[in-house]
Amino acid sequence: MYSEKVMDHFRNPRNQGKLEDADGVGTAGNPICGDVMRFYIKVRNGKIIKTGWETFGCAAAIATSSALSEMITGKSLEEARKVTREAIAEYLGGLPPIKKHCTSLALEALKKAIKNYEEAGK
Amino acid sequence: MNPEKYRKDFPLLVRGFEGKPVVYFDNACVTLKPRQVIEAMNRYYEEFPACHGRSYHKLGMKVTEEYEKARETLKKFVGAKRSGEIIFLRNTTEAINLVANSIGLKKGDVVLTSDKEHNSNLVPWLFLEKKAGIKHEVVKTGEEGILEPEALQEAINRKVKLVSLVHTSNLDGTTFPIKELAAVCRDHGIPILVDGAQSVPHKEVKVDRLGVDFLAFSGHKMLGPSGIGCLYGRYELLERMEPFLTGGDTVEDTTYTSCRLSKPPEKFEAGLQNYAGAIGLAEAARYVERVGRENIEKHEVKLNRLITEGISGIAEILGPGPEKRGGIVSFTVPGIHPHDISAFMDMHNIFIRSGAHCVHSWFNARGLEGSARASLYLYNTKEEAEKFVEVLKKTVETFG
Numbered sequence: 001m002y003s004e005k006v007m008d009h010f011r012n013p014r015n016q017g018k019l020e021d022a023d024g025v026g027t028a029g030n031p032i033c034g035d036v037m038r039f040y041i042k043v044r045n046g047k048i049i050k051t052g053w054e055t056f057g058c059a060a061a062i063a064t065s066s067a068l069s070e071m072i073t074g075k076s077l078e079e080a081r082k083v084t085r086e087a088i089a090e091y092l093g094g095l096p097p098i099k100k101h102c103t104s105l106a107l108e109a110l111k112k113a114i115k116n117y118e119e120a121g122k
Numbered sequence: 123m124n125p126e127k128y129r130k131d132f133p134l135l136v137r138g139f140e141g142k143p144v145v146y147f148d149n150a151c152v153t154l155k156p157r158q159v160i161e162a163m164n165r166y167y168e169e170f171p172a173c174h175g176r177s178y179h180k181l182g183m184k185v186t187e188e189y190e191k192a193r194e195t196l197k198k199f200v201g202a203k204r205s206g207e208i209i210f211l212r213n214t215t216e217a218i219n220l221v222a223n224s225i226g227l228k229k230g231d232v233v234l235t236s237d238k239e240h241n242s243n244l245v246p247w248l249f250l251e252k253k254a255g256i257k258h259e260v261v262k263t264g265e266e267g268i269l270e271p272e273a274l275q276e277a278i279n280r281k282v283k284l285v286s287l288v289h290t291s292n293l294d295g296t297t298f299p300i301k302e303l304a305a306v307c308r309d310h311g312i313p314i315l316v317d318g319a320q321s322v323p324h325k326e327v328k329v330d331r332l333g334v335d336f337l338a339f340s341g342h343k344m345l346g347p348s349g350i351g352c353l354y355g356r357y358e359l360l361e362r363m364e365p366f367l368t369g370g371d372t373v374e375d376t377t378y379t380s381c382r383l384s385k386p387p388e389k390f391e392a393g394l395q396n397y398a399g400a401i402g403l404a405e406a407a408r409y410v411e412r413v414g415r416e417n418i419e420k421h422e423v424k425l426n427r428l429i430t431e432g433i434s435g436i437a438e439i440l441g442p443g444p445e446k447r448g449g450i451v452s453f454t455v456p457g458i459h460p461h462d463i464s465a466f467m468d469m470h471n472i473f474i475r476s477g478a479h480c481v482h483s484w485f486n487a488r489g490l491e492g493s494a495r496a497s498l499y500l501y502n503t504k505e506e507a508e509k510f511v512e513v514l515k516k517t518v519e520t521f522g
Contacts, residue, residue: 001469001520033461034477034492056491058461059521098468 002059003093009063014070016062019052024120026112028105035061035102039069039109041080043117048072048080053109060099064106067091077114083107123417125503131156131409132501138471145472145506150292150320150450150479150497152342155406159345162405166398173394175371189397192404193387199407200337200354201328207360209353209387210400214319215242217338217353218286220366220390221315222246225359229255231283236269236298237262237487238291241480243317247286257281266442267296271306278310285314289321293481294441295426295450295497297321304333313359319343323499324422324448326415329354341399346406350399353390360386367392413500422449422498425507429496432511436518440493449498452479454490455514458521463494466517472510 002010019040029036035057042050051069055062067088072080085103089095095103129135132154138144146154166188172181174189190205197205211217223246227233233247237260247258261277264270269287278285285307290297300316307314315336321327322337323344329337336359340351355363365372365383369392373381383389410418426444429451433439437453444451455463460476467474475495478485485492496510 001466007520032477035461058459058465060462060465096465096469099465 002063002096005067005091005093006060006063006095009066009092010059013062013066015051015053015073016066017052018054019050022052022113024113024115024117026109026114026116028108028112030101030105033057033101035105037061037065037105037109039065039106039113041072041110041113041117043077046076046078048075048077057102058099060095061102061105063092064088064095064102065109068103068106068110072110077117080110081114083110123413123421123500125421125501128156128413129501129503131158133157133160135501142471145470145502145509147467147472147474147496147498147502147506147510149499149502150343150495151475152348153323153345153499154501155347155402156345156409158409159347159402159405163347163398163402166401174397175388185397188401189395192400195404195407196352199411200322200339200352201330202354203330204357206386207354207357209355209360209390210395210403211351211353211391212349212396213340213342213351214317214338217336217351218243218315218317219246220353221284221286221336221338221355222250224363224366224390225284225313226363227254227256227283230257230281232257232259232279232281234259234261234274234277234282234285236260236287238267238269238293238481238484239286239288240292240317240319241482242319243286243288244483266446267291267294267440269298269303271299271302274303275306278306278312282310282312285312286317287314288317289327290318290324290448291441291481292320292450292479292497293484293493294452295320295447296441297325297446297448300334301332304335307335308333313356320448320450323410323418324415325419335359341403341406344403344406345409346403347399350396350403352403355386357386360390363390365389365392369393371395410500418500419448421500422502423447425449425498425502425504426451428504428507429511432508433514436515450495451497452493452495454493455518458517460492460494462521463514463517466520467494467510467513470509470513472506472513474510 022040040052053065055065088103170184174185193205313335318339322339337354342348430444440452464476
C-alpha cells in the first residue's frame, strides 16, 4: 500500500493549481504511463517564494508533485536544484519501487521551470 | 480443465518472483513460458546453433530440418494449406508492416480498419498515407464493441484495396465475426488481413475455416519466446507480393545489376533467422494444442465470469458480458487512476496492466485516460481470480 504520507498528499494536495503570476514554468511528461506534470515557481531574490503545479496522473504522481512543492517553497534555486529523487521518496515515507519514476518526472518539471525563469531573466 | 496440471511446467509459477508467489494476469501482453519451450530453444543453442538452408554440413542440415518442422507445426496450428504460406518474422507488428508495404498499395487506394485497432494496425497505415498517398478509413464498431458485417459492407467501395481488422480486441476482449467479415471482403474481391495476436493463443483459429487471406500473430502471447511471430498469407497472394526486407536468403541468384527472387516463404525471410525462436514457437503451439484451445477458452470465460461478478459492484467493465470477452477484464474504478490500481495490485504480487494498451486512439476519441486490465491464460486459477477480486476491493476501500 502507499504510505500514509502519500495518501495524505494525494487527498490534501499542497500548492496545487496554476500560478498565474509565475516567473518560471516547466512541463514534463512520461510517454509510457501518460502522466504529465507542470510546475510553476515565483522567485524573489533568488528564493522560491511560491509554487504551483498541475498534474495529470496517478495518486503517486500527485503526491510527488505536492511533496516537492512543499520541499522547495522558501528555498534558494540552488537548494531546489539539489533535491534528489530519494529525498522526495523519503519525504513521502517511501514510494513503491514501480512509482519511483514519478519523482524523476517531478524533478524534471521543476528543473525546467527554474531554467525557464533563468532564461527569461537574461 | 485443471490448471494445476500445467502450472508445474512454468518455472515462474513454481519459484515465484524473488521467492514470493505471483498472480500473473498480464497475459494479453506477454504470457509465461513453460520449460518445454525453454528446453526446445536451448537444444538449438546447445546442439546445432548453425544456419539453415545454405550450410552443407551436419549442423546446417539439422537446423534446416528443425526450422522446416517448426513451419509445418505452425501450418497445422492455423490450418494453412501449405507450409510455404507460413512466414516467420518478429511479431504481429512486423507481419502487418510486411503486408502494408508489400501488397502493392498505390496512391488513392483505400485501406479499411476498425476503430478498435492496436497501434500496430493503425500506425503503418498512417505512414502509408504520407509516404504512398493511400487513404486510411476507420469503420466504426457497433453495439457490444464488434464490427458488424453490414457496417463493413457499407464502407466498401471500388477504391478499397485491403481490409485489415483485429480479431480479438486487446482493449476489451471482444471478438469480431471474422468469418462473416471475410465473406464480405471475398464478395468484393478484396483481401483481408487479420490481427490474430489475441485470438490465436486463446481460441481455435483456422484460416481455412475463417476464409482469411492473411493472419498475423506473435509467439510471446502464446507461451512462446519474444522476437518471433508468424504471418500466414494465401500462397497466390504471397507469390505476387514483393519482399518487405531484402538481402540474404530472399533471392535465388544475383549479378552486380540484378537479382532473381526466391519463392515464398524464403522471399520474405531476409537474413539469418531466429531459429531458436521458431523452434520455441512450434513447441509452444504443440503445448497449446495439447491443452486444447477450446478448453483454454472455456477456462478463461469461467474465471472471467467469477471476476466480473466479484467486481461489477465497484468497477465499470469495458465491453459486454464475460462470455463475449474471453480472458480479458478491462475496467475503470471511478475516482481511482488505473495506474494506482495496478500499483496496488503489484504490491500484492498481482501483475495486471494499466494505461491505454496501445489503443490510444480509442481512449482519446472518448476522452478517457485508460483502463486497468486483467488478462488470463490456461495456468490461472480460481484462487487467483478470488485474490484479485479481494485486492481490488481493498484498493477501493483505501481510496474511498
